[in-house]
Amino acid sequence: MFKVGDRIVLTEESRQHCNIFDEHPGDIATVIRVSQVTNEHGYECVLEFDRHIGGHDGLIDARGKNGHCVIYYFYSTQWDKYFRKIQTKRKNNYY
Secondary structure, three states, rough: OOOOOOOEEEEOHHHHHHOOOOOOOOEEEEEEEEEOOOOOOEEEEEEOOOOOOOOOOOEOEEEOOOEEEEEEEEHHHHHHHEEEEEEEOOOOOOO
């Protein structure tokens, strides 16, 4: 499970399930919100990608750059399948 501030990259497995806007495997993003949703195993994750993907600017309590954000809903067992944590520094301090 990831936490706010983690840097992630989309895996090749994400191609079929995570292509909401213009994001692709290999794209890098920062987790700006993670919360458990109504059922006991599902999570909502707001990501801010480094590049413009045609998305939105996040949520009221998790703002990002306009066009860089997307919301995914996953079961906890799917995180490692679609995302991989990386250790690169972000280019700026924008949160």
